[in-house]
Amino acid sequence: MRVLIVEDDSTLGEAISRHLQKQGQAVDWVADGALADRVLAQQSFDLIILDLNLPGLGGERVLEKLRRRDDPAPVLILTARGQVEDRIALLNLGADDYLTKPFDFGELDARCRALLRRSQGQARDLLTLGNTELDRRACEVRIDGRLVELAPRELRLLEVFMSHTGRVLSKTELIDHLYGFDETPGANAIELYVGRLRKKMEHSSVQICTLRGLGYVVKTPSS
Structure with missing residues (x-):
């Protein structure tokens, strides 16, 4: 954030x-x-x-x-x-x-x-989507109860996605959430982080979908 x-x-x-x-x-x-x-x-x-x-x-x-x-x-x-x-x-x-x-x-x-x-209209530190849980207090992610190791920025990217399910998020919006003024992310920084996150979350029922020219949207099992 x-x-x-x-x-x-x-x-x-x-x-x-x-x-x-x-x-x-x-x-x-x-x-x-x-x-x-x-x-x-x-x-x-x-x-x-x-x-x-x-x-x-x-x-x-x-x-x-x-x-x-x-x-x-x-x-x-x-x-x-x-x-x-x-x-x-x-x-x-x-x-x-x-x-x-x-x-x-x-x-x-x-x-x-x-x-x-x-x-964000949430009552707890625990975000749950499908078989995936993100504990913001413990900074932990679990899929089917199993701990998934994520780097801090990968965890924050997942937090942004799970807090905005169903909403299209542009690369510019994601950069605004993840980087400060003193940081200069490369043109493909978001693509790289999304790619790493997808690989580590391959067994998750939560899907990060690319909308060409628009950005990304998270789809849940019920979407």
Whole structure:
């Protein structure tokens, strides 16, 4: 999934970025509120992790402008403010959740997964299609109960497909989900990953079908 981190503390921003990248997430990190606003006006994200005390433009203003553009991306606020009134104000402004500093990375992961589930209309971390299960919490894929070893980016690609069954996904959309601004995937990167994923998922009842000139669509056994 594509995640934007807006945090001016370089130590914390880099730590969160590396933590999510190890999970195969596509991560962009900016340290300035005004830059974050410009990025968000041009690029959509699956999740935004937003600090409040930012140079250029405060986090509250970034959030307010995001919602005025009717951008539905879930926003997790990082805040040192512990007052109930502050948290209520943030939620009323359009935040989906908040995490008080300092925090544990396990809780960060749990809250990120919960926001992604909610935005995708799912109740659990377990995605199931046919004989295939993807556990987002454990980062594991099983076919007929047997564990299938996938590289982090292959797992995230499968997650995108299983979260958008029946919908045609173009290569551009897939690149937007899987790569950050600092990454430059080759022209055939998506084809290569889809090919590897199909090979490893050959016993799965979930089919990744190519629509020439359009992209890919996942078909389930009932399709």
